[in-house]
Amino acid sequence: MCDRSHLAEKSADTRARRAAKRAGLIARKSRWRVGSIDNHGDFMLVDPDGNYPVAGFRWDMTAEEVIEYCAEAAA
Numbered sequence: 613m614c615d616r617s618h619l620a621e622k623s624a625d626t627r628a629r630r631a632a633k634r635a636g637l638i639a640r641k642s643r644w645r646v647g648s649i650d651n652h653g654d655f656m657l658v659d660p661d662g663n664y665p666v667a668g669f670r671w672d673m674t675a676e677e678v679i680e681y682c683a684e685a686a687a
Contacts, residue, residue: 638657642654642671
């Protein structure tokens with residue numbers, strides 16, 4: 613059985629990915645070595661054309677930060 617916080621996190625992640633897609637970016641979430649010096653376990657925004665990072669270079673963007681960044685980029 614899933615608890616509410618896990619479901620809330622999953623839905624926030626989904627909203628972040630959708631916001632990135634609308635802004636023409638890809639939101640990638642790290643699943644590898646969470647907590648290392650260069651990996652904070654959150655999101656990185658990537659330009660799909662050149663496959664280079666645009667923001668969150670150390671996997672340090674939360675889902676809410678991704679949504680805000682993409683809203684500003686789209687405006």
